[in-house]
Amino acid sequence: MILEDFQPIFHPRSVAIIGASSDPSKYGGRYYFAMKERCYSGKLYAVNPNASDIDGEKVYARVQDVPDDIDFAIVAVAAPYVVQSIADCAQKHVRAVQILTAGFSETGSPEGALWERQMADIARQNGIRIIGPNCFGVYSPESALTLLPGPDFPSEGGPIGVISQSGGVTSFLIRKAMGLGLRFSKVISYGNGCDLNELDFLSYLEADERTELVVAYIEGIRDGKRFLELTRKTSLKKPVCIWKGGLSGLGSRCVASHTASLGGSKQIWEGFFKQTGAIPATGVEEMLDLMIGLAHVPDFACRKLSVVGGGGAITVAAGDALDPYGISMLEFPLETQQAIRKYLAPSGNSVRNPVDVGTPVFLPFTLKPILEIVAGSDLVEAVIVEHWVTNFMPSFVQDLADVIPSVRDSSGKPFIVSLPGPCSSSDTIHIEETRWKYREWYLSQGIPVFETIQRAANVLGKILRYNDFLKGRKSA
């Protein structure tokens, strides 16, 4: 399948919602109102045999009654009526459908499995393509299509393409990503994947020029060999980050109840990651961390780092996290150490590299010259800075926020920030709010931000490994 085949899915000129309802607590209703709210610019038709209008707009009993061609249909009727709806769509020459309804092979019932086979047969025989069933569908910011439940998802697009067998994961990722300034090209929750599946969507994202990074949550795959080849091919063009759910015996049994897929063993997947260059993630937290890193420092290939933080344990933690990736922190020559030392108390800190400035609450007028010396060193290719944000010293807030972007610009070297939150009580939520504002500021300046220095180190190590893979492949 090539880009044009996906045109009716990601850029439909007309959409029918089968099972549309005036009740927003029903999927069909929620989806209908979400598309209205998001100002879908094509033609939108409501289909429901039990309603004549929704807020005064005409409702058609069957999709065949719609006096227009339909590119894309969204099916949200009860499970026993889905097969008939697909047959209707086929008769109407609808080009693709997305089935939100669940209750098929994932239930383990013979009836559910039969219905799912019947849908797939109709698709094959009529050239109609299916996304789902048992999915949240497609979020395509450009064309106002949205995943459940997201009427509030951003309408502007971005470079991240997502493929997921879990609607919950996609919806959580988009929601978290909103506040982190991350935006998407296409997000596809494909559930049971009875027709279109991970191979088709990965092919699309591989070819799609707007997608610069692919993120996938995969429970099971149909064709291991093809998936491996396609992942490798994609990895050579853009990073592919995969969280494989169900790698344990118990997790694998949970996969069966969720999307009726086959889990696959841990060893096989370890080999897969080595061969393809795909970047492994182990949960939503790490997927988000990788998205932040890959969005801002995709070319990270530095082996010589400096860590600047307040507290010796931070530098020890960074060392332990960086070491497995072959990243070092080289000891500064004495002149550099002395230059840094001028800005610090006589003791209670360390200037050898890593640099422990003694306190996590930084003063902008000492931090700036220190970072300039560190970033100016030939022994340093990139800098990780960890600091706290507090409300103790409001006058420093903006001055401090300016330091890192400014030294990054003047040095031309990547800066990465770890910004842990020292508060956890609702009484101190205002400090957390200030921290979130700092995070947004750094991200807006293209500086990736993480919750801990270990998570920062982990992401950098994985991006470095990916870029090593690219280099090896391209020179081979």
Added chain:
Amino acid sequence: MILEDFQPIFHPRSVAIIGASSDPSKYGGRYYFAMKERCYSGKLYAVNPNASDIDGEKVYARVQDVPDDIDFAIVAVAAPYVVQSIADCAQKHVRAVQILTAGFSETGSPEGALWERQMADIARQNGIRIIGPNCFGVYSPESALTLLPGPDFPSEGGPIGVISQSGGVTSFLIRKAMGLGLRFSKVISYGNGCDLNELDFLSYLEADERTELVVAYIEGIRDGKRFLELTRKTSLKKPVCIWKGGLSGLGSRCVASHTASLGGSKQIWEGFFKQTGAIPATGVEEMLDLMIGLAHVPDFACRKLSVVGGGGAITVAAGDALDPYGISMLEFPLETQQAIRKYLAPSGNSVRNPVDVGTPVFLPFTLKPILEIVAGSDLVEAVIVEHWVTNFMPSFVQDLADVIPSVRDSSGKPFIVSLPGPCSSSDTIHIEETRWKYREWYLSQGIPVFETIQRAANVLGKILRYNDFLKGRKSA
């Protein structure tokens, strides 16, 4: 050393601050004002040859001039003057000193190392005990002693004892723990540990009845064999959770700059954890998670769990995280499945166990009966619930918050909550605030709360493993 020997450290009747100052930006000043603010009930004396009074209170030139016995002295003078201060303390028969000043063996300079040896010699020859140098000191809520920089640390005590070679780690742990309802018996930052070290403090916490849980950040140990024996002995009485920093080559080099300790290899420490029953942690995030788990479900020994969440991927993630610990989720018999199903939509969920209710935003009137059925099953020894908190439905907020404690009480089985935050933008901080309030509520009800289901599963698995260790040792 036994409990009574530590009396002058943790419950001093009189304290001298050597290097006290009216300038709160200096350590000596900050410490002095912090003790005033925390209403230290013993006698407090300021010592400084360059000041005659602080806010009208008399300042003594030398500790020998104080017209009273001194139990405990806090030294915050510049590094070159520390040895003389300790000699003064010895002459005055001060029983113990805590040296905040840094600039000794951790700098790598021969002079610093010499000074540190001289202090240790004075301690040995005069029976005076030293905490530090290069440390944040002791936080003993009962006696108003506080670590740097904490004038705001809670004045009420609790069951957690902490030993740490990093002042930053202790200060971060206490600050985070404040909002999580966790309280401490004693927290000791001992830095370079030139006299009293991890062995002494662990002996104390082993014997101290108020300490029910020991948490340690260790960079290097002096006597591996004794530390192993003591950890094993302590583990048999109360859980000991250890984050060992500097396990990699690079991390180990950072340790040398931080506290001049020896790192030790990863393999050795893996064996250490197996033999001692100590629970390994890999960072502050995990230490806090373990503290939450061990504070609320220390006896967790369940192998048969149920997970109730909204979204199939959550249950898959839980399965993958629980499986390595030998924890299972047994499939419910059909009657149980049917009983649960009554409260759910006909599809888009799963009731086999784990239970996927289809959405992470729970309605209290369906959640309660479902949890009652789940917790009532003979196949379930404990329940993990994951849900989101939003501000969409304020009227449900309290009803929902009551459900889990109430079913926990009626079933008598442990409940554990995963409460992920779907927001990350400062515009939605009010939703985060509601989430933090839920977290505080659950914790106040004795229900541990984690950020993700994987982190919850990890903590439960480690506590289970610890309780298995106890059972094996006690029956042996």
